[in-house]
Amino acid sequence: MATTQKPRRVGMYENVKNQFEKAAAVMGLDESVRKILSITNNEIVVHFPVKMDNGQVEVFTGYRVQHNNALGPYKGGLRYHPTVDIDAARALATWMTWKTSLAGLPYGGGKGGIQLDPKKYSQGELERITRRFTYALGDNIGPEHDIPAPDVNTNAQMMAWIADTYMSTKSPSERSKNQHVVTGKPVGSGGLEGRDRATGFGVVVTLESWAKLNGTSLEGKKYIVQGFGNVGYWAAHFMHKNGAILIGVQDATGTIYNPEGIDPEALLRYQSDNATITGYKGTQDYPSEDFFGIDCDVIIPAALGNQITEDNANTVKAKVVAEGANGPIDTEGEAILLANGVQMIPDILCNSGGVIGSYFEWLQNRNGEIWTMDDVIVKLRKKLEDAFNKVINTSVQYQTDWRTAAYIQALTRIEMAYKQRGIFP
Template sequence: MAIDIMNPYEMAVAQFEDAGRRLGLSQAMRAILSKPKRELTVNFPVRMDNGDVRMFTGYRVQHNINRGPAKGGIRYSPQVSLDEVRALAMWMTWKCAVVGIPFGGAKGGVICDPHQMSHAELERLTRRYATEISILIGPDSDIPAPDMNTNPQVMAWIMDTYSMHKGYSVPAAITGKPLAIGGSEGRLEATARGVQFVTREAMRDRGMKPEETTVVIQGFGNVGSITARLISEMGCKVVGVSDISGGVYNPAGLDVYKTLRYSREHGGLKGLPGAEAVTNQELLELPCTVLIPAALENQLTRSNAPRIQARMIIEAANGPTTPEADMILNERGIPVIPDILANAGGVTVSYFEWVQDLQRFFWAENEINNRLESIMTRAYRAMCDKAEEQQVNLRLGAYLLAVARVAEATEIRGVYP
């Protein structure tokens, strides 16, 4: 299996290069867009509850800011690496461009296991990390947001830390905050809601009726669990889900609300009554109409791509499909709705939150959801049109749109000095 695991940054660059060649970008432009603009590595001490001091390493990478301030989440995980953060920052650039919002791409991360830390330790780590990266972040330069293992509370600590340095409150410096301090209605569900809108459009295009559609979702965190709820509310049957403890499967369908409650009460899906236990890898190969990877990178590889039984894949995670797997799925006629579009709902509503904070004027949730639906469906249609026009798969269609927009902005601005 290990031989299939691709360095995420190499994967991101390979995807970009494919689009760059097809667009006929110059060697200079391809060189500029294949490298991050800025990379900050920070090593910082945190006092633990027992009095010990531990050193932690964190990153903040800005890939490209030619279309606007950098935008991107912060993840806490033992697996965080500089190359992973570089890849995620690049994907954010294309994600913002494909849905047409005026941001560049960034990402951040800290190498840690938040599940092994107390609330107080997590707060001290977050505030120290925020202080270390405060030389880069701000409402006009780089706006962080939640990602894997971070949440509105973590964003509140970062916003407060940044504001303490300034001496006044700066709510627009961070998105994904609690409503009480300038967060936006609809932000928590935004990524999953974007997945729902894109899934609905893709199903319509292929004549799939919700009542005849079975869905498997890998990952049951914020995105995966809310996607399961929204997809089931559409009338689809969720037959398999998984989290870090493993997967559960019932071909007759899972009761999503009972599954959500069980996961909350037991800290995971393991042992869910009325369901068969499966591994995360087995889950991906289950028979279903729609497969939604909503966990990590490198999940669909050349090893398992030939055995995927889904008729369509919606990438709710970032980089879940390796280029080799992409080719295999393409040859097998299994469409993949790419991550840079499918999970762009989160950054789109983060953009709405930023705008609301800057204006000090807030919108109702139905207005936010309607605006999100409009942006996601328009971007989906543009991707399909581009793919059809160029006779390429949907990922390349999305990349051709996104890379062309970023290249145009870069060309117009020129090379300084």
């Protein structure tokens, strides 16, 4: 008997290309610029050996994809995760080009990382892996060329190791000029106050703007968060300050639910002590596959890509999905949400607080300044609210959805740069 073959799942890079092509067609993007932006500039793959604590040598594969630098140096994170491959790096690097352009930053887009599960390695091993990866990348990164930052499973400490390793390869007189080779460093090592919360804060600023646009506020709104790492926690922290009620959380360890509300600060303490969110007092375990169907007002996916798909999009009851992660909704899932009237704050707008914060840190290091938390929060809010309003205005102008509008806004700025400068030679 013949069987019906399930449609092939679209990959992240294919999603990005689909989104790009849709926006390019709607806006009538210059054909030459369209060709340039449809491919990456450089794709770096490095294989490097590292000695483990037991004396054995492991060989790791690292990636750095540089998509476009028409507006300035490549900018984007490094992630340590088993799903890191060239397809994921291409997708994430391309998203960074759109994200930095939309935010009005003097950057292009890059992304990369190492294919590994960091939980399987000691702190000493992770330091050696990070330093050896930095050395292998060599001058493919640099403070005026390509500036990495933290991403999934990487943190401020790792950025400090990268900065130290990179600076160590320079002559003594040049070392101090290279501190801004990475952003997201610890405050004591040139980092920015508030950089840790910038992405989560940005998610909530865009949700505040969404609420204002819809004549309401976040007070009393029920929401769920997928991923309770840096982005998910800080988003929950600032949602709590707005009077919103967290009712569901999902991460790699499980899914918890309490319709009466979950205290994000207490949950963070529990997670820190137990390395899991499951079992937190007052909550019940919830079927992970039904998570996005929880009856709520707001969904914040802040984990990995391709989480809301054609398999579960019809279960979504929320009024809005705020993309704290990159690409959490695939093309088919998005079409279903749009048809069902669910609003989506696209990733290149919603989670751009992180790269805006990185820009502030880069400026701070470059100019020898020290910025306060108050400086950072005020400047972040202004940039995010400006970007949100531009997306809404573009959406009205082109009579299109918010994601396509965000892309059009980003692409217009890059198109102008190419038209003004011309193509060498």
